[in-house]
Amino acid sequence: MDPQEYQQIEQQITPPTPYLKNALKAFLVGGIICAIGQAITFLYIIFFDFTDITAGNATVATMVFISMILTGLGLYRKLGAFAGAGSAVPVTGFGNAVVSAAIEGKTEGFVLGVGGNMFKLAGSVILFGVGSAFFIALIKLILVSMGVLEW
Amino acid sequence: MFVFYSFLIAFIVGGLICVVGQLIMDVGKLTPGHTLVILVVAGAILDGLGFYEPLIDFAGAGATVPITSFGNSLTHGALAEAEKHGWVGVLTGMFEVTSSGISAAIVFGFIAALIFKPKGKAN
Amino acid sequence: MVILFSSKPSIIACGAVAGPVENKSVFYSYFDSVSEDERWGQKTNEQGHSKMIQEACDIVMKKADLKNLDVDFFLSGDLVNQMTPTNFAARELAISFIGLFSACATSVSSVIIASLLTEVGASQFAIAGAASQHNAIERQFRYPIDYGAQKPATAQWTVTAAGYALIGKHDPALPSVVAATVGKVVDYGEVSPFHMGGAMAPAAYDTITSHLKKRHQKITDYDLIMTGDLGKIGLKILKAMFAQTDAKQEELEVFRDAGAEFYGEDEAFQSGASGAGCSASVYFSYIEQQMKTGRYKRVLLVATGALLSPMSFQQGETIPCTAHAIEITME
Numbered sequence: 292m293d294p295q296e297y298q299q300i301e302q303q304i305t306p307p308t309p310y311l312k313n314a315l316k317a318f319l320v321g322g323i324i325c326a327i328g329q330a331i332t333f334l335y336i337i338f339f340d341f342t343d344i345t346a347g348n349a350t351v352a353t354m355v356f357i358s359m360i361l362t363g364l365g366l367y368r369k370l371g372a373f374a375g376a377g378s379a380v381p382v383t384g385f386g387n388a389v390v391s392a393a394i395e396g397k398t399e400g401f402v403l404g405v406g407g408n409m410f411k412l413a414g415s416v417i418l419f420g421v422g423s424a425f426f427i428a429l430i431k432l433i434l435v436s437m438g439v440l441e442w
Numbered sequence: 443m444f445v446f447y448s449f450l451i452a453f454i455v456g457g458l459i460c461v462v463g464q465l466i467m468d469v470g471k472l473t474p475g476h477t478l479v480i481l482v483v484a485g486a487i488l489d490g491l492g493f494y495e496p497l498i499d500f501a502g503a504g505a506t507v508p509i510t511s512f513g514n515s516l517t518h519g520a521l522a523e524a525e526k527h528g529w530v531g532v533l534t535g536m537f538e539v540t541s542s543g544i545s546a547a548i549v550f551g552f553i554a555a556l557i558f559k560p561k562g563k564a565n
Numbered sequence: 566m567v568i569l570f571s572s573k574p575s576i577i578a579c580g581a582v583a584g585p586v587e588n589k590s591v592f593y594s595y596f597d598s599v600s601e602d603e604r605w606g607q608k609t610n611e612q613g614h615s616k617m618i619q620e621a622c623d624i625v626m627k628k629a630d631l632k633n634l635d636v637d638f639f640l641s642g643d644l645v646n647q648m649t650p651t652n653f654a655a656r657e658l659a660i661s662f663i664g665l666f667s668a669c670a671t672s673v674s675s676v677i678i679a680s681l682l683t684e685v686g687a688s689q690f691a692i693a694g695a696a697s698q699h700n701a702i703e704r705q706f707r708y709p710i711d712y713g714a715q716k717p718a719t720a721q722w723t724v725t726a727a728g729y730a731l732i733g734k735h736d737p738a739l740p741s742v743v744a745a746t747v748g749k750v751v752d753y754g755e756v757s758p759f760h761m762g763g764a765m766a767p768a769a770y771d772t773i774t775s776h777l778k779k780r781h782q783k784i785t786d787y788d789l790i791m792t793g794d795l796g797k798i799g800l801k802i803l804k805a806m807f808a809q810t811d812a813k814q815e816e817l818e819v820f821r822d823a824g825a826e827f828y829g830e831d832e833a834f835q836s837g838a839s840g841a842g843c844s845a846s847v848y849f850s851y852i853e854q855q856m857k858t859g860r861y862k863r864v865l866l867v868a869t870g871a872l873l874s875p876m877s878f879q880q881g882e883t884i885p886c887t888a889h890a891i892e893i894t895m896e
Binding site: 313314319323325327330349351359362364375376380383390393397417425427428430442 | 445448449452453454455456457458459460461462463464465466467468469474475477478479481482483485486487489490498502503504506507508509511512513516517519520521524525528529531532533535536542543544545546547548550551552553554555557558559
């Protein structure tokens with residue numbers, strides 16, 4: 292049987308990706324996580340006298356803390372299996388990626404295992420985040436010094 | 443009323459950003475790693491164009507909670523310092539304003555490794 | 566390539582051990598021992614993996630009333646880098662050891678080698694089989710255990726299980742190996758590690774058709790053709806491939822797959838089970854027992870394996886696969 296014939300059979304039988312269902316699940320879970328974040332932001336502003344900006348930072352840190360607990364208890368896995376991008380895209384997903392890799396690396400010790408493996412999944416986010424920020428700021432700086440743009 | 447409205451907007455905007463991520467994974471057939479990288483860079487570019495801060499004003503946590511906000515914070519910090527201190531500011535600014543998210547992930551990752559053991563049971 | 570065993574080495578005893586999640590398996594009652602602890606009391610997953618292998622081999626030797634000294638060869642492999650769990654188990658077993666890597670097809674490739682050693686008279690007793698431990702393997706091949714990744718319907722769950730068989734001289738009262746086909750590597754361009762069934766089905770098809778042709782047999786000469794871990798979707802694909810070449814419905818009924826049936830209809834396991842321990846634990850418990858009760862007289866066990874590594878995937882390579890087959894009869 293040649294590969295083309297095989298591809299046809301395989302495609303016929305393989306269940307198609309449920310695009311709509313996945314998008315809906317991502318929307319719901321992602322939306323709820325952000326709504327929870329909004330609640331936390333309000334709490335910080337009302338009860339702790341934070342400003343809008345500092346409340347935003349505190350919210351992100353709090354959500355990472357929550358994802359640490361959920362990851363450690365094995366619950367974030369189940370959420371992720373259901374929600375896909377709905378749980379991977381919020382910062383809680385970033386926290387989950389770092390924390391899960393850190394916990395798993397424990398068997399190789401804290402230096403090589405935890406430290407060496409912690410950024411297995413999240414490292415590229417940090418790299419590209421920093422890299423793109425650098426280039427964008429640099430480009431704007433150049434354009435401003437050329438007089439094309441203003442700050 | 444304002445409170446309810448802001449929850450709703452946070453929910454919708456946050457949800458939509460996640461849908462974009464889901465489509466990148468399902469239609470683009472990319473891994474979660476690739477998807478998050480694309481979104482972070484998108485956040486950075488949007489801030490470079492001046493669009494992300496207004497989005498935060500509009501959507502609150504709907505814009506600060508998704509990973510796109512990392513890109514935004516990093517770029518925002520770099521731009522603010524670049525304005526004040528030129529090209530040195532580009533480097534120093536990035537981590538000044540940023541990523542309470544990244545620091546939190548590092549610290550809590552370490553703490554989690556101290557307390558938890560990985561589990562393997564089925565869903 | 567087909568090998569004929571004129572001396573018909575027999576499967577003298579079997580041992581199958583599984584982990585806590587496997588108490589959900591439909592084959593649970595056939596296993597010799599199921600642990601509540603996925604690490605068998607050890608500190609790391611890899612050490613637990615090794616302990617599980619030892620336990621399965623100890624069970625095999627006990628059933629045959631043999632000591633480690635009496636066994637001539639230990640043939641085994643697993644999916645962890647450099648097969649260290651098997652290597653450490655081999656150290657404890659202190660039996661002459663040949664490590665084999667055929668991914669999830671190791672359960673059968675090890676029996677083929679053991680049968681050859683028996684056939685030429687080099688071995689009186691050889692233990693052959695394979696094992697897998699979920700955590701150790703997922704960590705290596707996919708994501709950290711606690712990471713929230715979404716898996717498609719074609720994904721399979723790596724079992725925590727070990728299956729070993731003691732191969733020795735022919736005994737008419739026991740299931741015996743009469744022929745084997747060593748598979749070629751077949752690659753039809755599948756790239757996703759979450760669609761192993763689709764990657765491996767062509768290899769199974771190639772090995773089965775090759776075996777039938779060289780042995781001048783038809784599908785219906787067999788009571789059962791059981792593949793290792795194509796999963797529910799992979800098995801459907803395999804059957805469709807045979808249907809394409811005009812196999813009739815009653816012929817397709819002969820096909821079963823250990824991975825597809827392992828966890829029953831539980832959707833949490835998507836397309837089913839996989840892992841070197843999947844085929845091994847089912848073949849060397851359930852199948853052996855079914856043959857001894859006379860339900861199956863002639864079976865073809867076709868273990869399938871995906872020969873990729875995490876790096877080959879990152880480098881954009883496709884997934885080459887293989888399938889090895891042994892023909893076992895019961896008089």
